[in-house]
Amino acid sequence: MSALFEPCTLRSLTIPNRVWMAPMCQYSAEAFGPDAGVPGDWHFTHCAARAAGGTGLILVEATAVSPEGRISPADLGIWNDTQAQGFRRITAFLESQGTVPGIQLAHAGRKASTDRPWNGGAPVGPEDHGWRPLGPSPIPFDERYAVPDELTGEQITERAFRGRRPPRTGRRLPGGGDPRRPRLSDR
Numbered sequence: 159m160s161a162l163f164e165p166c167t168l169r170s171l172t173i174p175n176r177v178w179m180a181p182m183c184q185y186s187a188e189a190f191g192p193d194a195g196v197p198g199d200w201h202f203t204h205c206a207a208r209a210a211g212g213t214g215l216i217l218v219e220a221t222a223v224s225p226e227g228r229i230s231p232a233d234l235g236i237w238n239d240t241q242a243q244g245f246r247r248i249t250a251f252l253e254s255q256g257t258v259p260g261i262q263l264a265h266a267g268r269k270a271s272t273d274r275p276w277n278g279g280a281p282v283g284p285e286d287h288g289w290r291p292l293g294p295s296p297i298p299f300d301e302r303y304a305v306p307d308e309l310t311g312e313q314i315t316e317r318a319f320r321g322r323r324p325p326r327t328g329r330r331l332p333g334g335g336d337p338r339r340p341r342l343s344d345r
């Protein structure tokens with residue numbers, strides 16, 4: 159018999175079924191200004207609609223831990239309280255539906271500062287709200303990309319993990335509930 163609709167327990171976390179939503183970047187946040195990186199109506203609806211359908215676990219799209227860690231200027235972020243408030247609205251609704259909220263914390267490194275995929279995904283400069291990417295070496299991702307500013311190991315820990323070691327790091331998921339272990343992206 160299928161276990162699809164059976165609960166699944168991972169350590170202290172019980173997920174009501176095995177229908178889970180993978181993180182899916184929407185590239186639909188404000189690119190600059192006070193609402194940069196803040197989840198809005200689009201992000202709410204994207205997650206809320208699936209929660210209303212009974213999805214057991216929803217992993218919110220790759221969300222940058224710092225402004226320069228965004229894949230594109232239109233990515234979600236979780237480096238300030240305005241963004242945290244936007245996530246609270248999502249997590250509150252998901253939990254009201256019995257869905258477990260999760261999030262993919264991300265830093266795009268040398269692949270940061272690119273255009274939305276439907277615009278071609280090429281690197282963007284400051285004139286398009288882009289920035290110089292950061293990386294573990296001064297080697298660009300490919301010949302189209304900017305040479306990244308090289309970070310030391312210590313700087314990587316500081317910037318990507320706010321000075322704490324992964325995986326027990328970052329902000330608690332806004333909206334209460336248990337802190338979830340972040341899914342560390344390999345993108």
Ligand SMILES: Cc1cc2nc3c(=O)[nH]c(=O)nc-3n(C[C@H](O)[C@H](O)[C@H](O)COP(=O)(O)O)c2cc1C
Binds near residue numbers: 180181219
């Ligand atoms: C629109 C879209 C956005 C995606 N964004 C992310 C993302 O933010 N983070 C990530 O790790 N994978 C992302 N992916 C990959 C998916 O999470 C998933 O791993 C991929 O679709 C393969 O899943 P499947 O084998 O069930 O089709 C994205 C995929 C799609 C279609």
